[in-house]
Amino acid sequence: MRLWWTWVTSGALLCLIVTFLPTDSLPTSVIYYSIGVATVVATVAGVRRQRPADPWSWYVFAIGISCFVAGDVLFEVTGWFLGERPYPYWNDALYFLGYPFLWAGLLLVARRRGGARDSAGLIDSAIIGTAAGLVDWVFLIIPVLGESGTPLLERLVSAGYPVCDVLMLAVVARMLTRSRGRTPSVLMLAAGSTLTLVCDVLWTLSMSSGGQVASVINGGFLLGYVCWAAAALHPSMRWESAGDEPVSDRFGRGRLIVLACATLLVPAVLFLQGLRHEPIAWASVGIGAVVIFLLVLTRMYGFVGQLQKQAAQLEDLAMHDPLTGLANRRQFERRLADTTEGGCPQVCVLDLNGFKAVNDRLGHAAGDRLLVVIAERLAAELRETDAVFRMGGDEFAILLPGATVAEGDAIVTRLSRALRRPAVVGGERLPIGGSIGIADATGTDDPFEVLRRADVAMYAAKAADGTYRRYTADLEHRSGGELRDRVVAGQH
Known part of the structure; x- marks a missing residue:
C-alpha cells in the first residue's frame, strides 16, 4: 500500500499545482505529460505487481489511456512545430480511438468482479445513459451541429465528444449499478472516468462559447489519470466474485435517487428550454421520454417479478421444514x-x-x-x-x-x-x-x-x-x- 499512497498523494499534489499555473506554461506541459506517461506505466506495473486473474481487461484499459496520452502529446507537439493547434487534428483521432478501449476495459473489469447476470443493473445504466444523452443532444450536440459558419468536420468532431462522454457515463453507471463488485479499485476507476467525462463536457462548452480552456480543467483531466492508475495499484484490483453467480435485484435508496433524477431530466429539459426562450426540441424530448418510459416499465416489471419470486420463496420457507424438506x-x-x-x-x-x-x-x-x-x-x-x-x-x-x-x-x-x-x-x-x-x-x-x-x-x-x-x-x-x-x- 506504500506505493499506492505515494502515487495518490504525489499525483493529487501535482494536479493541484497545475490548477494554479498558466495553461500554456512549460511547467504545466511538463507536469501534464509526465503524469500521463506515468499513468500508463503505473497501470501496467500495477497489473504486473498485483497479478489479477483478468490481466487483459486492465491491459485493454491501459491501451485506451495510452491513446489519450498520445493525443495529449501530439496536441502539444503540433503547437510547437506549427505555431498553432489546428482543430480537428490527428490528436482528436487518437482520443476517439482510445474511447472504445476504455469502455471495453471498464466493462471487463466490472464484469469479472460483479457477476454476469444483472439485467436490472443493465436497465438502470440504460436509463441514466438515455437521460444524459438527451441533455447532451439538446444542449450540446444540436447547438454545435447548428453552427452554420463552422466547417462540417469540426462540427462532427465537436459533437462526437459529447456522444463518447454519454457512452462513458453509461459504462460507469453499469459498473456502479452492479449489486456486487464495487471494490475500492472499481470505485477509483469510476471516479477517474467520471472526472474525464465532466472535464470533457467543460472543454466542449468552453470551445462552443469561444472561451479558453481553464487550468482547472487540465487539473481535472490529470486527476482522472491519477485515479485510473491508483485503481491498478490498489490490492483490491485482485478481488473477484463468481462470474456466473446470479445477483439480487437490490433497489437501495441511493439507486432510487439517481434513477429519479435521471427520469426527471426529461421535464427539466423542457423547463430549461422554455426558461431560455429556445425552440423546444419536441422530437428529441419525445423520443427520449418514450425510451425512458419503456426502460422504467421494463425495470418495474422485472422488479415486481423479483418481489413475487421472493414472496414465493418466503412462502415456501414458511411452509416447509428446513431439515427434512417436508x-x-x-x-x-x-x-x-x-x-x-x-x-x-x-x-x-x-x-x-x-x-x-x-x-x-x-x-x-x-x-x-x-x-x-x-x-x-x-x-x-x-x-x-x-x-x-x-x-x-x-x-x-x-x-x-x-x-x-x-x-x-x-x-x-x-x-x-x-x-x-x-x-x-x-x-x-x-x-x-x-x-x-x-x-x-x-x-x-x-x-x-x-x-x-x-x-x-x-x-x-x-x-x-x-x-x-x-x-x-x-x-x-x-x-x-x-x-x-x-x-x-x-x-x-
Whole structure:
C-alpha cells in the first residue's frame, strides 16, 4: 500500500499545482505529460505487481489511456512545430480511438468482479445513459451541429465528444449499478472516468462559447489519470466474485435517487428550454421520454417479478421444514382444512420411540440425520395423493385424502413396518420405531377435531404396544381421561 499512497498523494499534489499555473506554461506541459506517461506505466506495473486473474481487461484499459496520452502529446507537439493547434487534428483521432478501449476495459473489469447476470443493473445504466444523452443532444450536440459558419468536420468532431462522454457515463453507471463488485479499485476507476467525462463536457462548452480552456480543467483531466492508475495499484484490483453467480435485484435508496433524477431530466429539459426562450426540441424530448418510459416499465416489471419470486420463496420457507424438506405444521393445518371441507380424509399422527435416547447418546447431529432418514421412509410408503408433514421435534403427520378405512389401515401398517427397520446413522445401526394414531372426519367438519382424534389414538398406541391404533370413542374415557390429559400436555 506504500506505493499506492505515494502515487495518490504525489499525483493529487501535482494536479493541484497545475490548477494554479498558466495553461500554456512549460511547467504545466511538463507536469501534464509526465503524469500521463506515468499513468500508463503505473497501470501496467500495477497489473504486473498485483497479478489479477483478468490481466487483459486492465491491459485493454491501459491501451485506451495510452491513446489519450498520445493525443495529449501530439496536441502539444503540433503547437510547437506549427505555431498553432489546428482543430480537428490527428490528436482528436487518437482520443476517439482510445474511447472504445476504455469502455471495453471498464466493462471487463466490472464484469469479472460483479457477476454476469444483472439485467436490472443493465436497465438502470440504460436509463441514466438515455437521460444524459438527451441533455447532451439538446444542449450540446444540436447547438454545435447548428453552427452554420463552422466547417462540417469540426462540427462532427465537436459533437462526437459529447456522444463518447454519454457512452462513458453509461459504462460507469453499469459498473456502479452492479449489486456486487464495487471494490475500492472499481470505485477509483469510476471516479477517474467520471472526472474525464465532466472535464470533457467543460472543454466542449468552453470551445462552443469561444472561451479558453481553464487550468482547472487540465487539473481535472490529470486527476482522472491519477485515479485510473491508483485503481491498478490498489490490492483490491485482485478481488473477484463468481462470474456466473446470479445477483439480487437490490433497489437501495441511493439507486432510487439517481434513477429519479435521471427520469426527471426529461421535464427539466423542457423547463430549461422554455426558461431560455429556445425552440423546444419536441422530437428529441419525445423520443427520449418514450425510451425512458419503456426502460422504467421494463425495470418495474422485472422488479415486481423479483418481489413475487421472493414472496414465493418466503412462502415456501414458511411452509416447509428446513431439515427434512417436508411441509410443516402450518402447511398441514391449511391442507387439512381444505381436505376436510371437501371430503372425509384419514389423518395419521406419528411419534418416534426412543428418539430422545438417540439425541442424548449420539448427539443432535445424529438425531437430525435420523429424522431425515425417517422422513424419506415415510414418503416412500405413501400414495401420490398422500402427504407427510413434520409437526415439530420427532412428531410427524400424514394426510390421506380420499382413503377408505381399509386403505388407511393398510398404509399405516406399511408405515409401521418401515419404521421398525433399523436406521444406519454415523455407521451405527439404530433400532427405531414409532407410535401411530389414525383417525377420520366421521361426524365432524372441524379439521382440528380430526387432528385431536389422531393425537388421542397415537397416545393410546404409545401407552399400549407402541405400534398404531385407530381412533374410537372409547379411547376418550379410558383410564379416567388420562389419555386426554396427555394429549393436552403434549400440545403445550
